[in-house]
Amino acid sequence: MNHIKHVAIIMDGNGRWGIKHKNSRNLGHKEGIRTVEKIIKSSIKNKIKYLTLYAFSTENWKRPKKEINFLFNLLENFLLTKISQFNKQSIKLKVIGKKNFSKKINLLLKKSEKMTLKNKKLQINLALNYGSKSELVHSFNMIKKNKKTINEKNISNYLFTQNIPDPDILIRTGNTQRLSNFLLWQLAYTEIFFEKKLWPDFNENDYNLILNKFKKIKRNYGNI
Numbered sequence: 290m291n292h293i294k295h296v297a298i299i300m301d302g303n304g305r306w307g308i309k310h311k312n313s314r315n316l317g318h319k320e321g322i323r324t325v326e327k328i329i330k331s332s333i334k335n336k337i338k339y340l341t342l343y344a345f346s347t348e349n350w351k352r353p354k355k356e357i358n359f360l361f362n363l364l365e366n367f368l369l370t371k372i373s374q375f376n377k378q379s380i381k382l383k384v385i386g387k388k389n390f391s392k393k394i395n396l397l398l399k400k401s402e403k404m405t406l407k408n409k410k411l412q413i414n415l416a417l418n419y420g421s422k423s424e425l426v427h428s429f430n431m432i433k434k435n436k437k438t439i440n441e442k443n444i445s446n447y448l449f450t451q452n453i454p455d456p457d458i459l460i461r462t463g464n465t466q467r468l469s470n471f472l473l474w475q476l477a478y479t480e481i482f483f484e485k486k487l488w489p490d491f492n493e494n495d496y497n498l499i500l501n502k503f504k505k506i507k508r509n510y511g512n513i
């Protein structure tokens with residue numbers, strides 16, 4: 290049986306869920322937070338060590354300002370209300386992506402990371418202003434700047450996910466089958482699960498079904 294260390298998730302479908310229920314994309318984002326909470330709990334139950342959540346991509350800046358503001362208010366609220374609880378549960382928060390938000394958000398993210406730095410039970414990697422292509426370009430530039438050799442180890446070492454094992458599982462909800470500039474390097478040998486349900490409808494049972502399916506997969510890594 291495969292052991293699960295790291296699960297990465299593209300939480301897609303909030304907007305469609307909100308439109309379907311109350312004709313408001315933002316309602317879907319709000320509901321999406323509940324699913325985030327459920328999946329965090331379930332990850333701890335399943336003894337998963339790393340959970341990477343794609344919360345805001347470099348491409349998401351193209352959205353209307355109102356929706357962007359709503360998302361960052363949700364994030365702020367989420368951290369303000371949850372971070373002490375996370376800390377008590379030994380959850381570590383790490384942001385992957387460039388922290389160039391408002392002063393208030395940057396400070397809150399840094400404080401949350403610092404407060405939970407030594408925690409060991411579960412590490413949540415929150416992908417914010419994250420884009421895999423720009424992450425790779427950044428890594429190559431760092432290699433050049435530090436006059437290092439281009440090899441797999443050095444490329445990995447200069448990614449935001451430095452020291453984090455590659456995901457075993459990628460889940461994308463929302464009935465869309467693409468990677469959307471997410472962890473392109475890190476997903477080289479990841480098992481991918483595309484889920485029809487929209488993120489706010491995704492639940493612990495759906496999550497467990499995927500985890501159990503993964504456990505039974507024969508992983509060859511190119512061997513036979």
Ligand code: FPP
Pocket residue numbers: 300301302303304305306318319321322325342343344345346349360363364367415463488
């Ligand atoms: C994708 O759905 C979702 C996002 C771009 C935002 C994800 C954010 C959350 C779940 C809430 C914030 C999370 C945290 C951890 C604070 P979409 O809007 O692209 O949906 P659509 O494909 O139906 O339009």
